[in-house]
Amino acid sequence: MIDVPSGLHICSDTYESELEDVFKVIPNYPIGHQALPNGRFAEAISHLEIARQLDPLALWVNAQLGYALFVDRQYEEAVAQLQKTLELNDHFYLAHMFLGIVYS
Secondary structure, eight states, X not given: OEXXXXXXXOOOSSOOSOHHHHHHHSTHXXXXXXXXXXXXXXXXXXXXXXXXXXXXXXXXXXHHHHHHXXXXXXXXXXHHHHHHHHHHOTXXXXXXXXXXXXXX
């Protein structure tokens, strides 16, 4: 899957269905993702937490939540969330990238 606004390639082992079906299953992910660049961090976190509850194994949701916590200056929570993401898949590049940003 490709995140069109950022151009990032987002992969998931959870879904094998069409892209439109993924967003039906996790409808809060795109809302939370779109709220971040607009500075609506609390809204983004809220939607991403709901998306994580709907699919706790979705790597991109978990990583985005960690990043949202970081931009909201919740640094310890961001690190904890990104480490949880890496516990799901220690090779998930997006979580590594976000963790590097948090530590920089």
